[in-house]
Amino acid sequence: MNSKLNDKFATTMLTAALFIIALMYLFPIVWLLLSSLKPGNELFSYPLKIFPDNPTLDGYAYSWQTMEFIKYFINTLIVAVVTTVLTVLASASCGFALAKYNYKWLNAFLICMLATTMLPTEVIMNPTFSVILNLNLYDSLAGLVIPSISTATGIFMFRQYFMTVPNDLLESARIDGANEGKIFFQLMLPIAKPVAITLAIFSFQWRWNDYIWPLIVLSDPNKYTVQIALRSIVGADNIDWVLLLSSSIISLVPMIIIFIVFQRYIMDTGATSGIKG
Template sequence: MNDTSKLHDKTSTIILTTALILVAMLYLFPLVWFVLSSFKPGSELFSYPLSILPENATVQNYLDAWTSLDFVKYFTNTMKSSVITTILTVIASATCGFAFAKYDMKWLKFFFVCIIATTMLPTEVIMNPVFTVIRKLGLYDSLAGIIIPSINTATGIFMFRTFFVSIPDDLIESARIDGASDGTIFMKIMLPIAKPIIMTLSIFSFQWRWNDYIWPLIVLNDPKKYTFQVAIRSLVGAENVNWTVLIAASVISIIPLVLVFIVFQRYILDSGATTGMKD
């Protein structure tokens, strides 16, 4: 019976591993094709039959993309908006999540439900009123105009609120007995414990802001203030598209996202998430 159970577990492991490998390949294949296509000359890009590997690989596409766009300026603009928004998003989401999780007030519960309800609204629905507010505040055509509306996210608040609810209230009460204020509890106890959530939301927020196209396109008018995604759109002409340059520039644009994920992903499943708590 024991041998049968082991054989069953081994078979299940093999099947699940094979399934995961197949799913990973389905997600990875378009990205690999995309990156390899960036090394193809224009004559090969749409040749038939299609080939994955470039026959005459070239880096000229990247050189043309680099000279076509002011990468340093657009990278700087995008990095500023992405990093600042990510930091402010984490702070706002953590404070709101802590309040919703640990303060027992009926109006807070109602307010939380209202925030979560906004996730059912398409982004396009609220763009018009948000744009009106941005213009009234004099933030049109500025990086602040794309940063401020993006700080509060229902997803981030929900993540922190769910995590803080799982932390025993005894830990907070013990700190209060020792004379700690709510600010001290939040900064010195709750935030260190929530490090995996902070890192996860940081990755998501940076990715959202880096890839954001519609809102910067609406708010920004000066080409010198364009973010990277809007600048790439300028490569698309009215009558023709230089696909080799466009693909190469797009590959360059995903490099920061890959680096951010590599650096921070090891913190997501940090075992220190239960620090300070007992079973």
């Protein structure tokens, strides 16, 4: 009886803690959304109110007319999609090699690669920017894509996943005459679909929300990504809060759509059925 009471108490406390943490994350987002529905004269009224007295969508109309969202969305979409596709392919192929090829130097390569995750991004920005300049990629979308393709996180995710795939499966494919390219693209990559989609979602999010690197590389306003365009709203002397708040909400819409469409694949384990013996 005491054991059941203890289990129920623990479950209740954990659930309560989960709700509290969820509210802590949701509150700033809800405040941002509700603030974007306020007219300018309500934003700094005292005392502050969470809910608008006179909710309006005029801020969104004003933002869409003022900001060139189509241009910024296209620029950011090009960078995010191209980088995501190349990141998944590069991470999957490298993870496959690290998991299934028996070369001693691969373990040393894995350790060196994982060591890079301990370096702050700011440390490698200067040498990376020097390379971009020497390759004449400054102020180009390619300068945003190329340095972002390789990610130790993605490689490690695929490597750990491919380690669970039985070697007998690969040997059977080789006996049937499949070469390494065919094994990778037609066997291993489809098996790793949950990991590929999970990494694709994360990669797309990283590139869509990236701010520091585009700020360094881009100088042409016609090539600005969404985050740099939002930063341009903030002036030296004043800030158009109505424009900034509504534009921020609009910039979140593509990411929300992406997550809603693909979230079911993140925890999908159905692709692994039938390969574990």
